[in-house]
Amino acid sequence: MVKYSGYMEINLRINQVNHSVLVKPNETLLHVLREKIGYTGTKTSCENGDCGACTVLVDMKPVKACMLLAVECVEKSIMTIEGLNDTAIQRAFVDHGGFQCGYCTAGFIMNAYAMLLSDPHIDEQGKMKWLDANLCRCTGYEGIKDAVDAAQAEILGHQKKGLVETANIL
Amino acid sequence: MINFDFDYYRPDTLKEAHDLFVRLSHKGQEVIYYAGGTEVLTAFRKGSIKSDAVIDLKAVPGMTSIDKSKEYVIGACTSLNDVSQACPELGPVFDGIGDHTARNTITIGGNICGRLPYKEVLLPLLAQNAKVVVYNSSGLREYDLRSIFSKKLNLAKGDILYQIKINFDKLMVSYRFSESAKVDYPLVHLLFAKESDAYFVALSGYGSYPIFKSFDTMSRDRMLSFFKPYVKDCLKGNGAYKHALLSDALQKAMEEIDG
Numbered sequence: 001m002v003k004y005s006g007y008m009e010i011n012l013r014i015n016q017v018n019h020s021v022l023v024k025p026n027e028t029l030l031h032v033l034r035e036k037i038g039y040t041g042t043k044t045s046c047e048n049g050d051c052g053a054c055t056v057l058v059d060m061k062p063v064k065a066c067m068l069l070a071v072e073c074v075e076k077s078i079m080t081i082e083g084l085n086d087t088a089i090q091r092a093f094v095d096h097g098g099f100q101c102g103y104c105t106a107g108f109i110m111n112a113y114a115m116l117l118s119d120p121h122i123d124e125q126g127k128m129k130w131l132d133a134n135l136c137r138c139t140g141y142e143g144i145k146d147a148v149d150a151a152q153a154e155i156l157g158h159q160k161k162g163l164v165e166t167a168n169i170l
Numbered sequence: 171m172i173n174f175d176f177d178y179y180r181p182d183t184l185k186e187a188h189d190l191f192v193r194l195s196h197k198g199q200e201v202i203y204y205a206g207g208t209e210v211l212t213a214f215r216k217g218s219i220k221s222d223a224v225i226d227l228k229a230v231p232g233m234t235s236i237d238k239s240k241e242y243v244i245g246a247c248t249s250l251n252d253v254s255q256a257c258p259e260l261g262p263v264f265d266g267i268g269d270h271t272a273r274n275t276i277t278i279g280g281n282i283c284g285r286l287p288y289k290e291v292l293l294p295l296l297a298q299n300a301k302v303v304v305y306n307s308s309g310l311r312e313y314d315l316r317s318i319f320s321k322k323l324n325l326a327k328g329d330i331l332y333q334i335k336i337n338f339d340k341l342m343v344s345y346r347f348s349e350s351a352k353v354d355y356p357l358v359h360l361l362f363a364k365e366s367d368a369y370f371v372a373l374s375g376y377g378s379y380p381i382f383k384s385f386d387t388m389s390r391d392r393m394l395s396f397f398k399p400y401v402k403d404c405l406k407g408n409g410a411y412k413h414a415l416l417s418d419a420l421q422k423a424m425e426e427i428d429g
Binding site (some may be wrong): 001002003004005006024025026027028031047048049050052055061062063064065066068071072074111129130132133134 | 171172174175176177178179180181182185186190208211214215224228229251265268270271272273274352353378388419
């Protein structure tokens with residue numbers, strides 16, 4: 001049985017790097033990522049699991065970091081926005097006006113990245129279902145939709161040519 | 171931020187989890203079982219509940235697995251998305267609960283045992299007469315869900331909801347209305363099922379808690395008369411509006427089920 005009480009050192013694997021960090025059980029993954037390790041790309045917003053600004057991937061599934069305890073994430077693989085590098089979805093957000101103030105952007109990108117990795121052929125209804133988990137107060141949804149659609153088109157184009165696996169070009 | 175300290179435990183077996191709950195409770199500690207944690211962390215942050223210890227059940231074998239041999243046997247800590255993927259029959263019902271990302275964290279057992287009154291996961295389970303496997307000091311016991319459900323799942327303090335067993339042998343349809351078109355709690359969520367000449371109706375959002383009733387005739391008036399005393403006004407919609415939504419949903423469900 002595992003027990004965490006008071007400040008204890010835990011190991012978190014984030015963006016394929018092992019981090020040793022001192023945490024208490026009551027600290028959320030969001031707080032630890034930003035305040036203890038310095039991954040400030042993941043944003044604090046509602047802290048209630050509603051807005052999606054804090055979306056990260058845990059074992060390649062999108063989750064809201066404000067709704068997870070850091071101690072729950074030991075022995076899991078965590079990916080933040082800092083773990084993506086020149087992916088199709090990031091390029092698409094830049095090229096297609098996918099952000100205004102940018103605060104929701106990391107959350108949207110992480111969710112969209114996971115979505116297209118899970119099913120690059122996802123249809124409109126499926127895209128709506130996944131991305132309803134993220135809010136944009138600038139209401140820049142048109143640009144976001146254009147970006148996601150463009151990234152999907154690029155991925156499917158590469159797949160059609162038989163060039164690479166989805167994960168390598170996402 | 172959660173502004174109080176608590177201890178976090180992650181036991182490896184049901185017995186370990188239950189014995190720990192009993193031991194800590196006897197010491198006078200407030201102890202909570204922890205599954206997905208979405209409701210617990212929200213309540214902790216708001217200060218509506220406090221705890222000295224949380225016991226995370228997700229590491230217990232069988233808690234996050236789904237077996238599909240003779241019937242579906244679903245671990246209580248399985249996420250709603252994982253359940254939907256394995257049991258497509260439940261997907262349409264679960265789609266309204268939270269949002270897609272949240273459903274990677276919300277668990278089937280947590281939705282049943284949590285404090286929120288909607289517990290929409292229960293609707294198909296009640297309609298299909300699912301069974302639940304519970305662990306307590308006597309070991310594992312299996313119950314018909316309907317026999318231990320009245321307003322909520324009636325478990326003794328310290329009991330652990332371990333698995334849900336379900337067969338989908340009844341035709342079922344569901345209709346969900348909410349104030350917003352997007353992510354929102356239900357105004358009325360109807361699940362309507364049929365087996366031979368028996369009809370099963372499960373409701374969430376309409377009253378203060380999920381309601382289930384079986385009927386031997388498909389009479390919409392009779393069903394509406396039965397449920398009307400349970401309707402509850404809320405900020406999202408008054409009783410009359412909810413009742414009208416229910417009437418509409420029943421009409422559509424009956425047409426869909428009977429072709």
